[in-house]
Amino acid sequence: MKPVTLKEIADQLNISVTTVSKALKDYPDISKKTKALVKELAQTLNYKPNAFAVNLRTKESKTIGLIIPEIVHHFFSSVIKGIVAQAEKKGYLVIILQSNESYELEKKQIQLLLRQRVDGILISLANGTADYNHLTDVLAQDKPLVMFDKIAKLVKCSKVIIDDRKAAYVATQHLIDTGCKRIAHFRGALLPQNSIDRFLGYKKALLDNNMPYDPSLVYICECGDNSFEEGKMNARQLLKDHKDVDGIFINTDLVAIGAITEFNEQGVKIPEDIAVVGFSNWFMSSVISPSLTTIDQPGYEMGKAAFKQLYKEMQQVKNKEAIVYKDIVLETGLIKRQSTKEVLLGEV
Amino acid sequence: MKPVTLKEIADQLNISVTTVSKALKDYPDISKKTKALVKELAQTLNYKPNAFAVNLRTKESKTIGLIIPEIVHHFFSSVIKGIVAQAEKKGYLVIILQSNESYELEKKQIQLLLRQRVDGILISLANGTADYNHLTDVLAQDKPLVMFDKIAKLVKCSKVIIDDRKAAYVATQHLIDTGCKRIAHFRGALLPQNSIDRFLGYKKALLDNNMPYDPSLVYICECGDNSFEEGKMNARQLLKDHKDVDGIFINTDLVAIGAITEFNEQGVKIPEDIAVVGFSNWFMSSVISPSLTTIDQPGYEMGKAAFKQLYKEMQQVKNKEAIVYKDIVLETGLIKRQSTKEVLLGEV
DNA sequence: GTTCATTTCGAAATCGTTTTCGTTAATCAA
DNA sequence: TTGATTAACGAAAACGATTTCGAAATGAAC
Missing domain, CATH: 3.40.50.2300 (Response regulator)
Structure with missing residues (x-):
């Protein structure tokens, strides 16, 4: 019932604990014969070293x-x-x-x-x-x-x-390359570095393309849970606030999927009316309709x-x-x- | 640098290790004064008991x-x-x-x-x-x-x-209640108990409703990885083999989503042509289109x-x-x- | 037969705690 | 003063393994 210890093996073979320990670890000062004996008995008794004892030492x-x-x-x-x-x-x-x-x-x-x-x-x-x-x-x-x-x-x-910044830049640039003229960003919570960097990448891409950066197009979520609902909410708000937006870069796929769902429900065409890019490449994103353009995060x-x-x-x-x-x-x-x-x- | 031990606390206070140990664990045979001293020092030294030593004992x-x-x-x-x-x-x-x-x-x-x-x-x-x-x-x-x-x-x-069997029964019964006349089943791998039970629930529901059980409608996957591709494959095969099937009960949501995707691509209408019920209630299932009827598995x-x-x-x-x-x-x-x-x- | 090297093994310390069982000193009763 | 009681502490033995340092036994060399 109790786990087998070195001592039990030693007792059964009439040798010392030291020898048993050394035999199991192939110390050179133990004869081949004893090594064989010890290893065999250890095997049959199903000996497993006590991790605590080992770690303690x-x-x-x-x-x-x-x-x-x-x-x-x-x-x-x-x-x-x-x-x-x-x-x-x-x-x-x-x-x-x-x-x-x-x-x-x-x-x-x-x-x-x-x-x-x-x-x-x-x-x-x-x-x-x-x-x-x-x-x-x-x-x-x-x-x-x-x-x-x-x-x-x-x-x-x-x-x-x-490189969140670079990835966000690429994502935003893709929106620009595909003809978007006014691009919003859902950035989620304020604090985490990722959120900051992705925002900066978005901003830089705009500026590099001589597009105005408009803070009112950046949606922050105090709750910051990056949830499906956050996406729906933001999307709803966006439709109210800015009818002219034709592209969004979204912090996280799940939020993007929320947004897409909201757009689908409100009859907004994706990507014709609004194009969407997510971030992370959740499996889900390949499966929803329309499937989501996104950044692969390995x-x-x-x-x-x-x-x-x-x-x-x-x-x-x-x-x-x-x-x-x-x-x-x-x-x-x-x-x-x-x-x-x-x-x-x-x-x- | 090295983690603090009982001994260090003992030495600093000029008492024994025993007393320190007892003081920290509120033994009744230690005076309040020493207890206070010990606890305070332990606190300031940021003492954390060595889990190995404790566990060993x-x-x-x-x-x-x-x-x-x-x-x-x-x-x-x-x-x-x-x-x-x-x-x-x-x-x-x-x-x-x-x-x-x-x-x-x-x-x-x-x-x-x-x-x-x-x-x-x-x-x-x-x-x-x-x-x-x-x-x-x-x-x-x-x-x-x-x-x-x-x-x-x-x-x-x-x-x-x-109760996989019961849940599968309910799922299948729902297909029957919504008018399906010929119901297939994707059961995934052969072995695991869930697969067996879900299959049995499916079968029993058919029989209880006086519907014939047709083994050729049960799709087994040797690979048994319950993957998206498995769903697509099975769906494709099903469309070839059995044009008359109007409902499927599928072992796992992910597989069901694969099947739905295939049906969507082939222009098969869900649920009009074929109704689908999954199993597990993955988050994804609420988000795809059409959203997936499924069994909630907590x-x-x-x-x-x-x-x-x-x-x-x-x-x-x-x-x-x-x-x-x-x-x-x-x-x-x-x-x-x-x-x-x-x-x-x-x-x- | 003595010396030296080599082979093979074991005693004992150690890791950091816990816990049993004393021991000491102080207190109290008579 | 003596004996009994209590309060407060410590010595030491575990727990199970590792490793250092010797010791004994054997063999080789002269």
């Missing part, structure tokens, strides 16, 4: 913590999958926690993970997080911390991101890259080297679908 | 394992969220692993979790899993194991499920219930009581949307 937990704002989310669940897959390959287990976009929770969870003595932490920040003491705490303990997607530029640690790869970087840093800590921080920027692409028109050839 | 890890076939999946990510939320409330951490629908991986992961000495395991079986020795291994160690959604009826442990609640049951059993083990297994069946509901017609009133 070696100061390694082979475990990392992962904090994300929301689990039920196409992009984030892809990231989780990438992380978990990569971690398992390297023999690491992943403890997952959801911050619910709450700063307070996030802080508590970091403490939890530190107490659990995880070897490293992967985090995508909550929208509400503006103070970074809980993060610098981690770094002060020489514990690797890698931020991904929703990051804080000010914190000195590795980051895995996409969640799985991001998770993979984030873990790889964390792993590198964990190795550095292990070898008592200094941690080398790195900013990793993943490529994105524009996925053209039905919600935008064809690119004009003659003009421009 | 107490034989409790306050950690559970979770194995699911696929993380990027609306239903499963809802389940994860329910589990993680509930676990955190009770002070448990969740280690998440993805079996990728592979029996071999599932087996390895169980071993991993046992070695990690988790206090309990939550699992939704891989499609390929037909042998249950790895599961009975867990139970033999008196370690609580709760299965959810994709279960093995033969394994003696607690299970959290929905993922979050299932996760919550699964953890609650696991928690109960972990308490039982702690109190050296016998584990009481329980089958928990969650309610489902039919969500009527545009992919099926209105219920006929006059007839039947």
